[in-house]
Amino acid sequence: MKISKVAAATARRLYGLCQVNGQLDDNRLRDLVSKLIATQPRDYLAILAAIQRLTRLEMARREVLVESATELTATEGQRISAGLAKDYGDKLTIRFTTNPDLLGGLRIKVGDDVLDGSVKGRLDRLSKAF
Secondary structure (H helix, E strand, C coil): CCHHHHHHHHHHHHHHCCCEECCCCCCHHHHHHHHHHHHHCCHHHHHHHHHHHHHHHHHHHHHEEEECCCCHHHHHHHHHHHHHHHHHHHCCEEEEECHHHHHHCCCEEEEEEEEECCCCHHHHHHEEEE
């Protein structure tokens, strides 16, 4: 669906009202969608589509994948979770997996951000430099 600039700007403004301290408030979002459906302002379907897209992007930012070469201890996992919560906020869904191909270190994916501190990543960057 093609969304007009006015509808996109309206959706961003309304979506901003659903945030509290930089975090999306689910109850405010539900109320907003209910009111939009009830009142049906001009171009409301495009506004709802834009809000849905913004919500999908926010949910993707909350998903975290932590890959390590070996199994992490509970203490290491808690330390990583605390650091990610400090940088990216609360309400993160964190999955820990092992990937022996990394050789060592960690690769952390938070939404579209990739933090690669693995040995394999360093070797790949070194090989590209030559």
